[in-house]
Amino acid sequence: MTGCEKNVEEKVFFSGKYSGTFERTTGAGSKVSSNVSITFNDANYSGTSDRMKFPAICNGTYSTKNNEIHFTNSCMWTADFDWSLILNNDYTYKSSGDSLEIKREYAGQMTDLYKLKKEQN
Template identity: 35%
Template sequence: MKAKFLFVIILIISASCQLNDLEPVIITDGTYTGFFGRSSPNAKYQASDVTLIFKGNTYQGQSSIQKYPAICRGTFTMKGNKIEFTNECPWTAEFDWTYILTGEFDIYKEGEEIIIQRSYGEETYDTYRMTKQ
């Protein structure tokens, strides 16, 4: 529980970092594990354990909380400090589809961690913080 609380604090701090201060990332094949969380000054969100497996330009994964985030499988492309996921799985309509791992994200490296982050404006972010196993 302490780790998840610390993760939320790190999310807030990382959201306020200047993007140019972070090291660009090259995704290599392998398994990456860590946390996902949505952060916002207007709401409290919990953190979820996530696993992503990258091979070539494909990914698959899972989260410890069903559909938070919604990770299945698909392809990805990288350009500079951006990564774009293309989800290949069908989803049902009973949840917030912004949690599906699809679309464009910023991607950076801090030490051994990779940070994959998307902004929704108004200081709301989805952030994946993971390390390669």
């Protein structure tokens, strides 16, 4: 008798409020940052930034698979800014203790990095 080992993917749901920084780095090496907070509740998220639309965080849902996180933005946005700043679509993430890093790279041209820490109650 032989057995099969199934590779079961575990879905990760973050819980609570995380605060930290958002940083966009361009291919030329320039960096611009802001202070952000994101609250995760089951498969939902909401957040804010101290700079208007940098990044553009509103609310929506998210799902995880392996080390990837997919955000689905639920808010309407005006066309007067760079929509790549909306927290939406696919990112990679690393979670360790109360720290969470969420990252997206744009074909070597730009990198968005959220460095967050879970707030203690």
